[in-house]
Amino acid sequence: MNAALEVQPHDSWDSFPLFQLLNNFLRNDSLLCNGKFHKHLQELFVPLVIRYIDLMESSIAQSIHKGFEHETWQPVNNGSSTSEDLFWKLDALQDFIHDLHWPETEFASHLEQRLKLMASDMIEACVRRTRTAFELKLQRTSKTIDFRIPSSVCTMFNVLVDAKKQCCKLCALDGGQEFSKQWQQYHSKIDDLIEETVTEIISLLVSKFISVLEGVLSKLARYDEGTLFSSILTFTVKAASKYVEVPKPGLDLADTYISFVRQNQDILREKVNEEMYIEKLFDQWYSISVKVMCVWLADRIDIQLHVYQLKTIIKILKPESYDIMTTLTSSTVREDQV
Known part of the structure; x- marks a missing residue:
């Protein structure tokens, strides 16, 4: 078994199904769970998991930047193409890491917290970019009585509405975990930002x-x-x-x-x-x-x-x-x- 693990490529994610197969078998056996081989399996895959999350974080950040640069603000489901892509990727990444069922509690908690913090950062970037686009779009519209709200402005509004809903799912830690004061402040920060941004865009529309x-x-x-x-x-x-x-x-x-x-x-x-x-x-x-x-x-x-x-x-x-x-x-x- 060790020989099979040693030949797994370190620059590919194709070995994750093997980890899931072995880990699910070992963690459900009271005699083998956290045994010598189980710990060895974890040691081999810890660097791979960390590297995978690093690369996904970089990829998602780039997709936000490029997505908003070319965003048309056409309505797509609950938001725009960029926001839908972002929330799907964050959700898929969290589901993937969750499905690994990492057996060591401390590292599993670390992974979850990192993904929640990442989601908060990405959603914050999405909210700020949407707020900027909203103001620029409104500045370019007419101030005459012929003014009608463009569809793109409504889409931007919906991106913020969806961000608030997604935040509850993607940024909240498991209720069973102990919340540090720092984490509570960090989580409330993104909630407050979304509410403040919605208040601002309402004021901008009313001013128009x-x-x-x-x-x-x-x-x-x-x-x-x-x-x-x-x-x-x-x-x-x-x-x-x-x-x-x-x-x-x-x-x-x-x-x-x-x-x-x-x-x-x-x-x-x-x-x-x-x-x-x-x-x-x-x-x-x-x-x-x-x-x-x-x-x-x-x-x-x-x-x-x-x-x-x-x-x-x-x-x-x-x-x-x-x-x-x-x-x-x-x-x-x-x-x-x-």
Whole structure:
């Protein structure tokens, strides 16, 4: 048997099935488990296991770097092609090492901890690269009322959602192990990073939506009392209304803005996989929108609003225009205004 082990190549993984076969036989026999030959078998394969993990860690790190460089952000299952590939490789590696059923407890624990730390590092890299790509993509999009959330942005959101779910599986140690304070801090670090990143991208999206609202309010400001545009518009409308039905630009603007809101809501509901985050985004979006419009109105407290301004603000301020409000959100907004 020793002769068969000695001829196993040291630069190939083809000998792992032999280790599994022998180890499973030996560890299930009370007389042979951790005997002389069993320990010899472990000594021969320890360097091979360590080298295999080293190479896999390097390979996965390179695949993350190259994958995100060429990522198209087309939806693939629960995320993107790069994130799906990453989580599959990490899971497969952990399953492979687990299936070795390493008999020596201390080394088995070391292997598990190393793989969990590796998964945390790789997921952290994935989250940071996704966060950077999200911000760059959003910067390149329009700030006009024609803005619709690109599918790629939803995919990035889903990568973070999936990273949070995968983290629970790939980064958590076996519950039977004793957790050191350092390990607990390290594990909570990646959890906190994902939550912080999700909060940041929600804020970025809300800021984008608010910039569109500010554009709408800027157009409404042209109707302010005493401006040249307002005077010309009033005179023109009165003169023209004697002969034809004059369209009301303020209401057209309100309808266009409400379409912008609802269509973007529909996109998010359809393409983002975590309802809790979407509701958080909608709640924040509406609350800040109300505050922005309140500031806009407060700036005009000493002047009379044009009828178009008034009708537009009333229409876009209604909760049903957003189709997102709950009793909790309504009460939150009222408390904020008080």
